[in-house]
Amino acid sequence: MGDNMSASKLREQLDQLQREISQLDVSDDEEKQRLQQLIADIQAASDADEAEAGLHGSLSDAVTHFEARYPRLTAIMNDIMVTLSNMGI
Numbered sequence: 001m002g003d004n005m006s007a008s009k010l011r012e013q014l015d016q017l018q019r020e021i022s023q024l025d026v027s028d029d030e031e032k033q034r035l036q037q038l039i040a041d042i043q044a045a046s047d048a049d050e051a052e053a054g055l056h057g058s059l060s061d062a063v064t065h066f067e068a069r070y071p072r073l074t075a076i077m078n079d080i081m082v083t084l085s086n087m088g089i
Contacts, residue, residue, distance in 0.1 A: 006087040010046050013083060014039060017076045024070060031066075035073075038062050042080060045089055055089075056081065 021035050038058060045055050059081050067074045 006083055007046060010042075010080065010083045010087065013076060013080045014042060017073070017080065020070075020073050020076055024073065034062065035066075038077075042084070045084070046087070056084070059084075 017039060021032070021039075041055055041058060059077055063074045063077050063081075066077075
């Protein structure tokens with residue numbers, strides 16, 4: 001039952017992340033693409049119940065990269081990392 005709750009929480013967090021990204025004024029297309037790819041990787045890992053190699057590293061790198069300019073975005077990504085960890089991903 002815990003896994004279902006975690007999966008549901010992860011979906012909510014991903015939706016929140018998507019909304020936050022859509023509201024950002026990210027002028028750099030490469031950054032937008034990086035964020036979208038990160039979301040796709042997280043969704044794929046949660047669907048498969050296993051992390052793609054390097055997913056946590058990718059998330060950590062993204063948090064570090066976007067932290068200064070987009071604090072709300074990085075807060076959501078940090079929450080997602082915790083949820084994934086709780087799911088054993």
